[in-house]
Amino acid sequence: MTRRTNLTAGLHRAAPGGAAVPPPGAWFPAGELPAPRRWFGPAEGAVPLADGGALVAGGALAGDVPTAEALLFDPVAATWTGTGALGTARHSHSTTVLGDGTVLVAGGIGAGGSQPAARLRSAEVYDPATGVWTATAGEMAAARSLHAAVLLPDGRVLVTGGEGDRAPRAPGRSLSSAELFDPATGEWAPAAPMADSRSAHPLVPLQDGRVLAAGGRRSIGRGRGIGQGFCELYDPAADVWTRTGSLAAARAGHQATPLADGTVLVTGGDSPGIRFERGFVPFSQWRTERYDPATGAWTPGGNMPDGRTCHRAVALSSGLVLVLGGTDGATRTTGYASAALYDPLTREWTASGGMATSRYLCTATPLPDGSVLATGGTVRSGRATPAPGADELTATTEVFWI
Structure with a gap:
């Protein structure tokens, strides 16, 4: 396997692939994926690498068939190339960049479809220097999909909730359990369970080292689920969860974005609503909320121009937040x-340039030069x-220029 070079060495503000430099706030096309795919999970999709590129591993192909394919994005050439494949095909998993630059993929749904759902306990680590995936020494205690994962200040990875197996040939159930991965040993250990079971939930690291779990989907049986507003905080030092202020609106399919001032912005979600002053708006949230860790309270964050769910939100280097698709x-x-x-600062939204391809259940990744990579997703x-x-x-990829 060819060793990766540092793509950011000498990187300048020129459009990738030799394209003309677009105006700020515009999107331009980049290389396509080998095949169309989408990503269901909150912690799934492309992640930035230390060399300036991005890695995407797994995902759902047409018919929601999981893939083992892993791909690297070169921001200078604006192309995707293959790298070592996962040992196990999966989608609805988590992808986390570790402190040393390697990448952890955990859980998800493997081959076999959803009858019964082949949820996975296995995990693998990718080494960008060699392009090789290696199975972790241990597996998670629970097979889970649509879970959340976040890197802790001490280098461990916290995995929470998700969907677990209820019984053979039965729909999944929301989990409250949590686990910790230690990169030093490659082993998993139990963490204190959350107070509430949830899946497809955002998990946000706070500036004081704690972690916020905000809302998420809760199973109500027979494959159905509802959004919830309950939130809680995890203290890694004490291995304790504590309840904190609840969202004003129950949400699933939303995003939570940490801001420079330490607060957290929540956008979108499935919860229904009608915006009377502008007529009917399809059933997704346009109201946003801001969480203040100092008070544990949520306050209105300002209304988006339109409601959306299954979208992506990315904090930009300027301090602004970009919301796309859905x-x-x-x-x-x-x-x-x-x-x-x-x-x-103003809690105000402005419309930005739109993508060439409509998409949801896509992935959005900030790149070192400040641009944002939007990849794949569902068109209709x-x-x-x-x-x-x-x-x-869709297999298309677009880059947002700032």
Whole structure:
């Protein structure tokens, strides 16, 4: 396997691939993935690497078939190339960059489909220097998918919640359990369980070392779930969860973004609403909320131009927050191409340039030069497709220029 070079060495503000430099706030196309795919999980998708590129591993291909393919994005050439494949094909997993620059992939759904769901306990670590994946010494105690994961200040990884197996050929159930991965030993150890079971939830590291779990989906049986507003804080030093202020609106399919001042911005989600002053808005949240760790309280963050769920939100180097893509929470038939920028100082939103391809359940990754990489996702599904039940995915990649 060829050793990776540092792509950021001498990197300048020129558009990748020799393209003309676009104006700030514009999107331009980058290389396509080998095949269309999407990512369901809150901690799944492309992650930035120390050399200036990005890595994406696994994901759901057409028909939600999990893939073992791993790909590297070169921001200078604006192309994707293959690297070592995962030992186990998976989607709905977590991908976490470790302190030494290696990457941990854990859990997810493997081959076999959802009848029964082949949820995984296994985990693998990728070495960018060799392009090789190595199974961790131990496995998680619980097989889980749609869980959250975050790197702690001491170098360990906290994994929380997700969907677990209820029984053979039965829908999954939300989990409250949590586990810790120690890169020094490659072993997993139990962590204190959360007070509430949840899946597809944001897990946000705070500046004081604690971790915030905000809202998420809770199973109510027969494959159905509802959003929740309950939030809690994890203290790694004490291995203790404590309840904190609840969201004003129950949410699933939302995003939580840490801001420079230490607060956390929550955007979007499935919870229904009608915006009377502008008529009907499809059933997804447009109201945002800000969490203050000093008080444990949520306050209004300012209304987005439009509601959206299954979108992506990225903090920019300027301090602004970029929200892109998504869909409505009622039908989830069509992805959005629009994007918007949030100013934390004024709590105001402004529309930004839209993507060429509408998408949701995509991935969005900040790159070292300040640009943002948007990749893959669902373009349309259900009755919005020529053949209902055959969701249309995309292989396109776009870069947001600032």
